[in-house]
Amino acid sequence: MSRLTPSEIEPKWQAAWERAGCFTARHDPDRPKYYVLEMFPYPSGRIHIGHVRNYTMGDVIARYKRARGYAVLHPMGWDAFGMPAENAAMASGGHPKDWTYGNIADMRDQMKPMGFSIDWSREFATCDPEYYAQQQRLFIDMLEAGLIYRKAAVVNWDPVDMTVLANEQVIDGKGWRSGAPVERRELVQWFFRISDFSEELLEALDTLEKWPDKVRLMQANWIGRSRGLRLAFDLTAPAAGHERIEVFTTRPDTLMGASFVAVSPDHPLARALEEGDADLAAFSAECRRMGTSEEELETAEKKGYDTGRTVRHPLIEGRELPVWVANFILMDYGTGAIFGCPAHDQRDLDFARKYGLPVIDTFRPVPFSSDVESAEQEGFVSPEAGADAAFVPQKTEKVRWIDHFAGLTEATGEEAIDASIAHAEANGWGEGVVQFRLRDWGISRQRYWGCPIPVVHCEACGAVPENRENLPVRLPDDVSFDQPGNPLDRHPTWRDVPCPECGRPAKRETDTMDTFVDSSWYFARFTAPRAETPTDPEEAAYWMNVDQYIGGVEHAILHLLYSRFFARAMHITGHLPEKCREPFEALFTQGMVTHAIYQTTDDRGRPVYHTPDEVDVRETGEIVVRATGETVEVIPSQKMSKSKRNTVDPAAIVAQYGADTARWFVMSDSPPERDVEWTAAGAEAAFRHLSRVYRMAAENDPSEPGAEAEDEPLRRATARAIADVTEGIEQFGFNTSVARLYAFTNTIARSAASGAARREALKVMAQLMQPMTPHLAEEMWEMLGGEGLLAEQPWPEADPALLVEDTITLPVQVNGKKRGEITVPKDAAKDVIEALAMDEPAVQRALDGGRPKKLIVVPGRIVNIVV
């Protein structure tokens, strides 16, 4: 019996494709182009099954589009800068560069046997000096275009290791290595002016029709456009040189319910007051002993400090409000100061209750019945009357106002906000403003393994960009990681350079760029990866935009938003054409592959993680570390990540069953957009199926006679399979395409048609399987006498005449419940269908003598009898 042997056929066909140059992207003005891109990987060391899933999806699209006649660009590269390389160097010696390039080599070696139709000649890593040289050029162009500036910003500071920590490295408010409580510290850093593009980035979301709605919504919320009022509260007595506090509010309609003003600990007034108030200074210091993440700020206990100062309410003569410093006010948003209206904001209410501040209703619900005077009579308890829940109705809901300054009685929140802003502007006590949540993008990182910021600091000339002919500013190789902090800071021969402008002694910028910068333009670089400029205009004009971008939802906001900003910046600086302002035409966010995490703890109580192949499941169900027998704690599934070691290595599957089986397996079963919990069962079944298909091709004999009458149904089934599989691929429903191919296999296997007819069906099967299992498909194509390489054949077309069915089966419902079925000619008249439906015995039984009130016939779909 013929056997499928992947270890023989897979290398054979990979070599054949290579020889024929099938996957080299060719700029061909006579053909439509198609650029398919999967988010490039971080070279962590091993590919995991999530990568296989991601790149197989892209490969299915790439191979399909090639068969459809497109000039396809399908490149691969490495997002190669970042912290893990430095962590590895600190943990086990060695150099980040060696670690990174070693990992890249390993991962490339793992990926090539997968048979992805990638143009490897365009490969690059972001840590290649040739790449980051162009990134530095972009930086200088953007600096000159006014898109970059410097300002102070807070970072997580580890006071023991004397180093800046990433949010990820702050665990329960402590540094992950030192265990010391982190502090917030201000550093002067470089920023991209992404917030200048807030309005545009928001509005352009509407044009991204082939993006998932959820991603557009997440981005819109992130940019966070809000209309509100800016107004000032005058201090009753000037304090530390301040006479007023400017606040921004999105709910100016609740101003009559204001009962306190709160400012951020970083607000200039709070800082000034610290001088003469040791308790306040202590409070603020405590606030600063906290990480910088919004999550930490928002989930921390809300705390405040009464400054003893007061402000005057702008509209109520004689009302004075206390001024508090509160840990939940962000200096980065609005003016860093708010007024609190506890009756209509839960956070303010919690704060007011905690510190005994007044609660004043400004509106109540409109009573449901017309014969009562107030909501109270219907049992509503307002916050002012002691309720623990703030009254926060939808802004579209009508409420009854109490003594509103603009004279409102009943109005929705939206109407009230508009009226309030209009009133404030007309009477000169406030100004309507549009505020965005989006902040400028801070890119300075106090680390070695990143793209050096090409700037020199000169005492006379200030921050001066490096001369372009001196690019790249290369990372020095002779550095050590035996002490914390940035090795560039303690590298005098690299750091001390003459000023590019005046030539006097100066110092290089030792911060490097955020790695998000690297990934914000790599897609453009792939169009001309060896160009001496960031892009080549002709290549960019031809290949851009990315027609289909594929990646994880976890990148829905930051990476995609930064890339959208960068595309605009590159257009402004002349590196991309106008049409590239939105660089990704279509986006598909695939689900993550998740797996349980196996954790033990070391003698200091710190977590130790174990990979799935390091543990055994005992008969009792207990899961233990194979080497030590220690019982592990099983943490529920999360996305696979190197740091949690819950990754599954596809190498074992590939070694046992081959790449096609791994590819087939990750495309089947789960819909691509959904997360999938990895289980090893099923790979065996996938291999069995591929073997079966292989055998059917190997054993096909075209001279074998068959029942002539069976040829036609097989041709119909073939046409149906072409239509359904194609639709599945077009709609990213790869799992349904796979299901259709299973069904088609069964149909062929059971068909009594002639050998020749079966051969034709099997050739189509090979064509339809080619995107998913390319090696098997080539082997079949060859065995079945197909011309040339299957990878270069056009996609099969379904004969429309064969797709039409003569009769259809209609379900018959009684009161929405299915009771029977009728089979009718395709174009049966409505009254014929009605009569047939009424004649069904099961229908008669369900009617039970009742008379039909209404008969609904949905042509081609269903009959519903309403009694």
Add this chain to the structure above:
RNA sequence: GCCCGAGUGGCGAAAUGGUAGACGCAGGGGAUUCAAAAUCCCCCGCCGCAAGGCGUGCCGGUUCGAGUCCGGCCUCGGGCACCA
């Protein structure tokens, strides 16, 4: 805490508002075999002898008809600006 998703048999899942469970896994039965492997065929949501009833996380609503649309919850996952 805030923003965004997801939830359907024992399991992975399918289903333009129109037959819930296609296809696959696991399981059960059978054929072939001296036996086994491999292969092939059949059954397979739950309750019920059956007729039938109940079923898409929970509660309510819209509709002739809801897994699908609307409102309110629950659970799980993603993001929260220095993980990538």
